[in-house]
Amino acid sequence: MKSWPVFVLSLPGEEVRRAPLLQALAGMGVSYEVFPGIDGRTGLPDRWHGEIDRISASREIGRDLTDGEFACALSHREIYRQIGIRALPGAVVLEDDAIVGAQFAFFIEHKLYERAALMMLDHSHARVAGSASELMPGVGMRRLTLPSCLTTAYSISADAAQTLLKAASPVRSPADWPGDIVALGAVAMAPRIVDHPDPMTGGSHLNAVRSQMPRHRGSLERARQRWTSGAHWRRWFIKRCSTRIS
Numbered sequence: 001m002k003s004w005p006v007f008v009l010s011l012p013g014e015e016v017r018r019a020p021l022l023q024a025l026a027g028m029g030v031s032y033e034v035f036p037g038i039d040g041r042t043g044l045p046d047r048w049h050g051e052i053d054r055i056s057a058s059r060e061i062g063r064d065l066t067d068g069e070f071a072c073a074l075s076h077r078e079i080y081r082q083i084g085i086r087a088l089p090g091a092v093v094l095e096d097d098a099i100v101g102a103q104f105a106f107f108i109e110h111k112l113y114e115r116a117a118l119m120m121l122d123h124s125h126a127r128v129a130g131s132a133s134e135l136m137p138g139v140g141m142r143r144l145t146l147p148s149c150l151t152t153a154y155s156i157s158a159d160a161a162q163t164l165l166k167a168a169s170p171v172r173s174p175a176d177w178p179g180d181i182v183a184l185g186a187v188a189m190a191p192r193i194v195d196h197p198d199p200m201t202g203g204s205h206l207n208a209v210r211s212q213m214p215r216h217r218g219s220l221e222r223a224r225q226r227w228t229s230g231a232h233w234r235r236w237f238i239k240r241c242s243t244r245i246s
Contacts, residue, residue, distance in 0.1 A: 002089055004113050004155065007035040007079055010096035018096035028105040032094075035079060040071025048074055056172040065174065073175040076151055077168045080161040090114075090157040098122065098153045099195040106136055107193060113155035116141065118186040121153035122194040127242040132190055141187040145242040146235065148186075151175045153194035160184050190245050 006025070010018045018034070025032050038048060044067040051074060057065045076093070083091050092113055094100070104121065106112075112135055113119060119141065120126065126148035132140030156164070167179025 001111070001114065003111065004090045004092055005088065006030060006032040006092045006094060006108065008032050008094050008096055009035050009037050009075055009079065011037045011039050011041075014096060021094065021096055021098055021100065024100050028100070028102070030100075030105055030108050035075075035082075037075035038071040038078070040067040040069075043067050044070055051170050053170045053172040060173060069174050070171055072151075073168065073171045073173065073178070076175045077165060077171060077178075080156070080165040080168070083156070083158055083161040084165065088158060090155060090161070092121075092155045093151070093153065094194070095152050095196075097197050099197070100153075101193075103136065103139060103193040104153075110136070112136065116155075116187045117157045117160040117184050118181055119155045120144070120148055120150075120186065120188040120192075121155065122192050122196055123148040123150050123188050123246050125149045125244065126188040126246045127239065127244050128188055128190070129242045135189065138191075139193055140190050142190045142245065144182055144186045144188055145238050147177050147181050148188055148246070149176050150196065151177075152196040188245065192246065 008018060008021060008025075022032065022034075038045070044052070048070070052070050054064070054070075057070075079091060079093055082088075090113060092108065107121070115135065126142075126144060127146045128142035129145045130143050132142050135141045163184060164178050164181075171178070
C-alpha cells in the first residue's frame with residue numbers, strides 16, 4: 001500500500017517554531033510536507049465565518065470558542081479535506097511543536113499507521129479499556145472509551161478523515177474532536193510516542209486567550225437537563241469502567 005504522508009501543520013511566519021521538528025524529521029529520514037494552517041491569532045478571516053457555528057459550539061462546550069480555536073479546528077478539517085481531494089490512503093498529522101524521536105521514526109518506517117483508522121500518538125485525558133495490543137517493542141495500543149484530548153500527533157485513514165470532515169461541517173467544536181471518534185475505533189498509544197511542550201510554558205497560541213474565556217453560568221434548568229441526561233450517566237459509567245492513561 002502507498003505510504004501515508006506526514007503533514008506538519010504550521011501557521012505562516014512560524015519558521016522558528018517549527019524548525020526543531022523539521023530538523024528532527026530530516027535527521028530521522030522522515031519525509032514531510034508543511035501544511036499551512038488558518039491563522040486566527042488576530043481574528044478569524046472573513047472567508048471562514050460561514051464554515052463555523054458559534055452558537056452550537058458555545059452551547060456544546062459551555063463557553064465561547066476563541067477565533068484561534070476555530071482556526072485550529074478548521075486547519076485540521078482542511079487536512080481531512082485534502083486527504084480526500086488527493087485520494088490519499090491516509091495521513092500522519094503533526095502540529096509544529098510536536099516532539100518526535102526514534103519511536104515515531106519506527107512507526108513511520110513500518111507503516112504502523114495502517115493498524116487502526118485513528119491513532120493518537122500523543123494524547124491527554126485518554127481513557128481506555130481492554131488489554132493492550134503490541135504495536136512495537138515497548139509500545140502498545142489501547143482502545144479509547146471516550147474521546148481523548150490533544151491533536152499534537154495522530155494518524156488518520158481516508159475513511160476516518162471523511163467521517164470527521166462531515167462531522168466538522170460546519171465547525172462547532174474544538175479540533176479535538178468532531179464527531180464520535182470512539183465509534184471509529186480510535187486507539188491511543190501506551191505509552192505516547194510523541195510528546196508536546198508544557199502547555200503553560202511552551203508558547204501555545206491558544207492557551208493564553210482560551211484561559212480567559214469565561215464559562216457560561218449554570219442554571220437550574222441546565223443542571224436538571226444534565227442530571228436527567230442519558231448521555232451524562234453513560235459517560236459517568238464509562239469513566240468508572242475504564243482506565244485513564246494520560
